[in-house]
Amino acid sequence: MLFSYNWLQDYIKEKLFPAEKLAEILTRHSFEIEDVKKRGKDWLLDIDVLPNRGADCFSHLGIAREIAVITNSKFQVPSSKFQESSKLKARDFIKLEVKNKADCPRYTGKVILGIKVGSAPKWIQERLKACGLQPINNIVDIANYVMLETGEPIHAFDLDKIEKKIIVRRAQKGERIKALDDKSYSLDRDILVIADEKGPIAIAGIKGGEKTGIDSKTKNIVIEAANFNQKVIRQGSRKLKLRTDASLRFENGIDPNLIDSAQERIVSLIQEIAGGKIAKGLIGFYPNKVRPKKINLDLNYSEKLLGIKVPKQKAIKILKSLGFQSYEVEPREIVVEVPTRRLDVSIQEDLIEEIGRIVGFQNIPSAFPQAALISPEKNQELFWQKNIKDILKEIGFSEVYNYSFIGEKEEDIFGWKTAELIELENPMSSFNKYLRPSLIPNLLKNIRENLKFVSEIKIFEIGKIFIKKKSLLEKEMLAGILTRKGIKDEGFYELKGIVDSLLNKLGISNIWYDEYQSTPEESKLTHWHPSKCAEIKSDGEEIGFLGEISPKILEDLRIKEKVFVFDLDFEKLLKLVSEEHEYQPISLFPTAVRDLAVLVPQGTKVVTLLNRINSAGGKLVRDVDLFDVYQGREIPRNKENFAFHIIYQAEDRTLSSKEIDKIHQKIIKALEENPEWEVRK
Amino acid sequence: MNPKAIKIEAQKEIKRVKNLKNLDKIFKKYLGKKGKIAQVFNSLKKLSEKERKKIGKETNLVKVEIDKMIKKKSKELKEKERKIQIKKERIDITRPGKKIGVGHLHPLTLVQREIFEIFQSMGFSVIQGPEVETEWYNFDALNIPKDHPARDMWDTFWLKNNKLLLRTHTSPVQIRYMEKHNPPLRIIVPGKCFRHEATDASHDIQFYQLEGLMIDKNISAANFKAIIEEFLKRFFKTKVEIQLRPSYFPFTEPSFEIDVRKEKGKWVEMMGAGMVHPNVFKAAGLNPKEWQGFAFGVGLDRLAMVKYKIGDIRLFYQGDLRFLKQF
Numbered sequence A: 001m002l003f004s005y006n007w008l009q010d011y012i013k014e015k016l017f018p019a020e021k022l023a024e025i026l027t028r029h030s031f032e033i034e035d036v037k038k039r040g041k042d043w044l045l046d047i048d049v050l051p052n053r054g055a056d057c058f059s060h061l062g063i064a065r066e067i068a069v070i071t072n073s074k075f076q077v078p079s080s081k082f083q084e085s086s087k088l089k090a091r092d093f094i095k096l097e098v099k100n101k102a103d104c105p106r107y108t109g110k111v112i113l114g115i116k117v118g119s120a121p122k123w124i125q126e127r128l129k130a131c132g133l134q135p136i137n138n139i140v141d142i143a144n145y146v147m148l149e150t151g152e153p154i155h156a157f158d159l160d161k162i163e164k165k166i167i168v169r170r171a172q173k174g175e176r177i178k179a180l181d182d183k184s185y186s187l188d189r190d191i192l193v194i195a196d197e198k199g200p201i202a203i204a205g206i207k208g209g210e211k212t213g214i215d216s217k218t219k220n221i222v223i224e225a226a227n228f229n230q231k232v233i234r235q236g237s238r239k240l241k242l243r244t245d246a247s248l249r250f251e252n253g254i255d256p257n258l259i260d261s262a263q264e265r266i267v268s269l270i271q272e273i274a275g276g277k278i279a280k281g282l283i284g285f286y287p288n289k290v291r292p293k294k295i296n297l298d299l300n301y302s303e304k305l306l307g308i309k310v311p312k313q314k315a316i317k318i319l320k321s322l323g324f325q326s327y328e329v330e331p332r333e334i335v336v337e338v339p340t341r342r343l344d345v346s347i348q349e350d351l352i353e354e355i356g357r358i359v360g361f362q363n364i365p366s367a368f369p370q371a372a373l374i375s376p377e378k379n380q381e382l383f384w385q386k387n388i389k390d391i392l393k394e395i396g397f398s399e400v401y402n403y404s405f406i407g408e409k410e411e412d413i414f415g416w417k418t419a420e421l422i423e424l425e426n427p428m429s430s431f432n433k434y435l436r437p438s439l440i441p442n443l444l445k446n447i448r449e450n451l452k453f454v455s456e457i458k459i460f461e462i463g464k465i466f467i468k469k470k471s472l473l474e475k476e477m478l479a480g481i482l483t484r485k486g487i488k489d490e491g492f493y494e495l496k497g498i499v500d501s502l503l504n505k506l507g508i509s510n511i512w513y514d515e516y517q518s519t520p521e522e523s524k525l526t527h528w529h530p531s532k533c534a535e536i537k538s539d540g541e542e543i544g545f546l547g548e549i550s551p552k553i554l555e556d557l558r559i560k561e562k563v564f565v566f567d568l569d570f571e572k573l574l575k576l577v578s579e580e581h582e583y584q585p586i587s588l589f590p591t592a593v594r595d596l597a598v599l600v601p602q603g604t605k606v607v608t609l610l611n612r613i614n615s616a617g618g619k620l621v622r623d624v625d626l627f628d629v630y631q632g633r634e635i636p637r638n639k640e641n642f643a644f645h646i647i648y649q650a651e652d653r654t655l656s657s658k659e660i661d662k663i664h665q666k667i668i669k670a671l672e673e674n675p676e677w678e679v680r681k
Numbered sequence B: 001m002n003p004k005a006i007k008i009e010a011q012k013e014i015k016r017v018k019n020l021k022n023l024d025k026i027f028k029k030y031l032g033k034k035g036k037i038a039q040v041f042n043s044l045k046k047l048s049e050k051e052r053k054k055i056g057k058e059t060n061l062v063k064v065e066i067d068k069m070i071k072k073k074s075k076e077l078k079e080k081e082r083k084i085q086i087k088k089e090r091i092d093i094t095r096p097g098k099k100i101g102v103g104h105l106h107p108l109t110l111v112q113r114e115i116f117e118i119f120q121s122m123g124f125s126v127i128q129g130p131e132v133e134t135e136w137y138n139f140d141a142l143n144i145p146k147d148h149p150a151r152d153m154w155d156t157f158w159l160k161n162n163k164l165l166l167r168t169h170t171s172p173v174q175i176r177y178m179e180k181h182n183p184p185l186r187i188i189v190p191g192k193c194f195r196h197e198a199t200d201a202s203h204d205i206q207f208y209q210l211e212g213l214m215i216d217k218n219i220s221a222a223n224f225k226a227i228i229e230e231f232l233k234r235f236f237k238t239k240v241e242i243q244l245r246p247s248y249f250p251f252t253e254p255s256f257e258i259d260v261r262k263e264k265g266k267w268v269e270m271m272g273a274g275m276v277h278p279n280v281f282k283a284a285g286l287n288p289k290e291w292q293g294f295a296f297g298v299g300l301d302r303l304a305m306v307k308y309k310i311g312d313i314r315l316f317y318q319g320d321l322r323f324l325k326q327f
Helices: A003-009 A018-031 A049-059 A058-069 A122-130 A138-150 A230-240 A245-251 A258-274 A299-306 A312-321 A348-359 A381-393 A408-415 A442-449 A492-503 A524-526 A553-555 A570-576 A606-619 A659-674 B003-015 B018-032 B036-047 B047-086 B105-120 B149-153 B172-180 B219-235 B276-284 B300-308 B313-317
Strands: A002-004 A032-039 A042-048 A084-089 A095-098 A108-114 A154-158 A165-170 A176-178 A184-186 A192-195 A200-203 A221-227 A278-279 A281-285 A294-297 A325-330 A333-338 A456-468 A472-484 A513-517 A528-537 A541-549 A566-569 A592-601 A621-632 A638-647 A678-680 B183-195 B204-216 B240-249 B250-260 B266-274 B292-299
Touching: A002 A003, A002 A058, A002 A122, A003 A042, A003 A058, A003 A524, A018 A032, A018 A042, A018 A058, A018 B240, A042 A541, A049 A058, A049 A245, A049 B149, A049 B240, A058 A138, A058 A312, A095 A108, A095 A281, A122 A138, A138 A154, A138 A245, A138 A258, A138 B036, A154 A176, A165 A221, A165 A245, A165 A456, A176 A192, A176 A200, A192 A230, A192 A513, A192 B250, A200 A659, A221 A381, A221 A638, A230 B183, A245 A472, A258 A621, A294 A299, A312 A325, A348 B240, A381 A456, A381 A472, A381 A492, A381 A570, A381 A659, A381 B105, A408 A442, A408 A553, A442 A456, A442 A472, A442 A566, A472 A492, A472 A570, A492 A513, A492 A541, A492 A566, A492 B003, A513 A638, A541 A570, A566 A570, A592 A606, A592 A659, A606 A621, A606 A638, A606 A659, A621 B313, A659 A678, B003 B018, B003 B036, B003 B047, B018 B036, B018 B047, B036 B047, B105 B183, B105 B204, B105 B219, B172 B204, B172 B276, B204 B219, B204 B300, B219 B240, B219 B250, B219 B266, B219 B292, B219 B300, B240 B266, B266 B276, B266 B300, B292 B300, B300 B313
Parallel strands: A084 A278, A095 A165
Antiparallel strands: A002 A042, A032 A042, A108 A221, A108 A278, A108 A281, A154 A221, A165 A192, A176 A184, A192 A200, A294 A333, A325 A333, A456 A472, A472 A566, A513 A528, A528 A541, A541 A566, A592 A638, A592 A678, A621 A638, B183 B204, B204 B292, B240 B250, B250 B266, B266 B292
């Protein structure tokens, strides 16, 4: 909010600090000053008044009061002098009816007759302009001026245009009003209005109506200074999408007692500038007068909370300078009476904040707590996350953090059903309409963008996904993605090896890969290549998937390379991981390697051969290593050749070549039991 | 032939020889099966026993000496040849190194690791919480009632058809944790948060926040200052100054804004903090008369931006390897 330096000076007896310096002091003790700008002979301070201080500081007087306290200067309130006519009585000119005191705790109307509408004096116009308001005419400008000065929004009606009576009530559905901004608003029960006997003449606390506005012919006026329920004004302002200087102030709450000084001030200014006779008294409604609260303040607690000693007399003095009266009740306890303008102060902690900020938070010394030594809990999830990230990084994967959203486009490309997705009520755009149901779409986007600059991409992400089951499910996943220019099926095996290493390092054994037969309704799997996808299982439970991304999706995303992905359920991994690890003794006896080549029909799964070799070979076969897969020349069509290294080793002796031959022959025989398999000798 | 003469002859030839191949020839000539020394031994039969003994002994000595000379020469020649060879071998050390495919961790991960370590060493546990929250935990329990203008401080993404929202800060975890744990307690809470606001270089619809909470019988603002100064000093690895100034958060009273500056630098607004509001204790089921403490919230993105001099928050969430590879 903008404040004029020269205007603030009016209320301080001593000369103010230079604008920049003043800004610094205010920032330390009251509010942040976002900007200081020179404007002619004046400076404008853009003050970020905290939302809880709107009631007393959305005004030049409020800010000046703060300045007076923190710079130890004298605060001076402008005097209001005016003369009321003893013959004219306000209530003879207009009646008032407030329907609900909860909506409108206080209402006042002052009647002035025979004013002269014209331009406001230059100094008023200048000050309004400095604060961003357009001058209109002397009456309206004075009303705005008093609002900027005191914080009380004020509205002026043309008395002669009001039908008999001012009524404060909720609007009825279907009612409309043409406001002073020349726009027409349709109203309903949620909106509070000022009406006369014919209909609404103002949207209460937000905007005046055109019908009863001040024009050049206006002679007699009613000055409204009222207090409206902040929630009602907030609700109305949101509903009409209309925020004004008045509504902003009402929304944040205003002290109903502020009306007294504001009325006196505006009436005196109008009489001085526009002339006229002021009718005696006012039309008023204030059934429950707000009185100052009293709070007990324990000074020991204040010291304990701030960590700084503030002598009692100093605390009392600070509070007094802010307008809080205190009485001692105990040696270390005082009762504090809170001025009604301080809507933000209701508990003793609020008073402690006042003392603290005026003393200066920067003057609080640093002191390490004296507390019991507790060692922090180990966070298993983060511990394993860290492990996984380190392992993947070692393997050459880089970590990405993506947005937690997907858009309509992804919904379409990946074929999710809307019913499965978590939709936002208020997305920023169609790009973030849903919460991501998988890490894969955004990882694919990373692939597409990075392929423009690099030829190989290995990235991973750990993050939450969101799916709609019976209720909303928020679940941590780990996904990695691999591609490079010209990559073929080997990418699958590369990634499979990476998953093996990763799981192995996490102490998860007993992993196998199962062919995945997707059922048509499992639409979540449509992003996989139908015949190049495996289910990763451990202990009989699916823990994730490994596979190639469906060519159709890649085409839709305009990715030209094959892309391989693993997608693991992090929470399931967490149940399987183990830090336990036992050393396996290294055999002291030599290994012997024999090679074996088998001709098999195309499409034979290696795992079937491996199983046969291992079961025939028994425990002396330490390892079987597939080192070549060949099809082509020299090999019959529809056949392919698998070549293995078989590694033999015993734990307790050196194997003789006779012994090895015997096992090797046994393996060959076992393989050839399958008539389609031919061991090449 | 006289062994001494053989020795002198061999000595001359060995001295003159220039390469290993010729040295080998010399070896054969003198020490080979049919070499001169062997010939001398063969001729010994013809001599008397006395002479045989004498010349035999002499010849043996000569044989050992020639062998020594040849070995010595061989060593010299090999050394010489190696030097020549090494002179020929050369590489261009200015050629680029072979690229190794190392991976990189995200800067926000790196920053978090550092922060966790610092706080854990001061006894803080790292706690997490859900990203989708209820209105109660995100607002009401934190003393931010419905229809209160304070709610405007947090522009919120709401989910459709249920009253859930994407958490706008990590503060809900304060409540969740205090509900289940009795003080004294010290936690930090890292996590992804969301704001429904226009994006620019310093704002994005998602960001990472770190929440801190320390509760005990006597925890004061002075304690907060010490802990946070220690953290900042260790995080930025340089002396930092902090400035506390008044602020407003519904869930703390008093509330502070913390500005930080490195040596003689500019003040940078870094975090919000304050002493936990009694209503927050009440909402979490604790007695505010018994406990007090501080809470703070700091943007992890912001810390990383200051640390690495990154100018745009959105770079964190683009997955651009040209960016990520720098960490």
